[in-house]
Amino acid sequence: MRRVTAPWAARMVAAVLALLAGQGRSEGGEASLADRVIWAVNAGGEAHTDTHGIQYRKDPLEGKVGKASDYGMRLPILRSSPEDQVLYQTERYNEDTFGYEVPIREEGDYVLVMKFAEVYFAQSQQKVFDVRLNGHIVVKDLDIFDRVGHSTAHDEIVPFSIRRGKLSVQGEVSTFNGKLTIEFIKGYYDNPKVCALYVMKGKPEDVPKLQPHPGLEKREEDEEEEEEVEVGEDGVKKSTSTSRKNPVRSGPRTPNPYAADNSSLMFPILVAFGVFIPTLFCLCRL
Secondary structure (H helix, E strand, O other): OOOOOHHHHHHHHHHHHHHHHHHOEOOOOOEOHHHHEEEEEEOOOOOEEOOOOOEEEEOOOOOOOOEEEOHHHHOOOEOOOHHHOHHHHOEEEOOOOEEEEEEOOOOEEEEEEEEEOOOOOOOOOOOEEEEEEOOEEEEEEEOHHHHHOOOEOEEEEEEEEEEOOEEEEOOEEEEOOOEEEEEEEEEEEOOOEEOEEEEEEOOHHHOOOOOOOHHHHHHHHHHOEEEEEEEOOOOOEEEEEEEOOOOOOOOOOOOOOOOOOOHHHHHHHHHHHHHHHHHHHHHHHO
16 A cells, blocks of 8 residues: 655645646636636625625625615525525615725726615616716616516626726726726615626626526517518618517507598488489379
């Protein structure tokens, strides 16, 4: 039996560590999702490591700005795995605009992912707010309940890039000073909030998708417009847009297309007049 020596044990430990490190890399040698996340916070909650290995830190605004709420802890959150529901069950809100600052030192393509769930209001137009990124409005009139309903996970994904001291987001460009400022803007309907958020290097397609929700998918299918391309006699392609929205059943009724046609009323009058004249003539001769 082979004796276990200190050098041999050290080599085995190094091999295991190398294997574990290799699992954190994709086949193409790219960093794993967790390695690409440069900053993550569980707003209003404690530190948490999700199923993708992303390590969310405890909310740094605790005791400084806004209020933390765990009201959602009593509810199951749809579209989220049981292990990660805590990311949507806690939140930070404020009676005024508030936000977070993220230091970014390297140039490249980034994605901001913000997690939301409406756990209090049960109808739309109760909580509506904007999200601003370094002065740029990147999410306008966010109504979480209107988007996905009650106690349902919703992620807002905002890609941006930093190059040569400039931040580019949604077609707008501004000077970048090394800090990414994420603000949740107070509006006319209640207070702005966020449940969790993170910034990662990469593209929107690198962001993990939420679990499917049959009811929500059906609603999105009903609301999307399908564009069809038809070729005319002259060979020119014509695009026609058809809507899949449910038909509107309110409003005035469709007018009778024959309401303005007087011919249908005149015909029986003419027939009666034609019968009355000969009858009158016969009676006069008697």
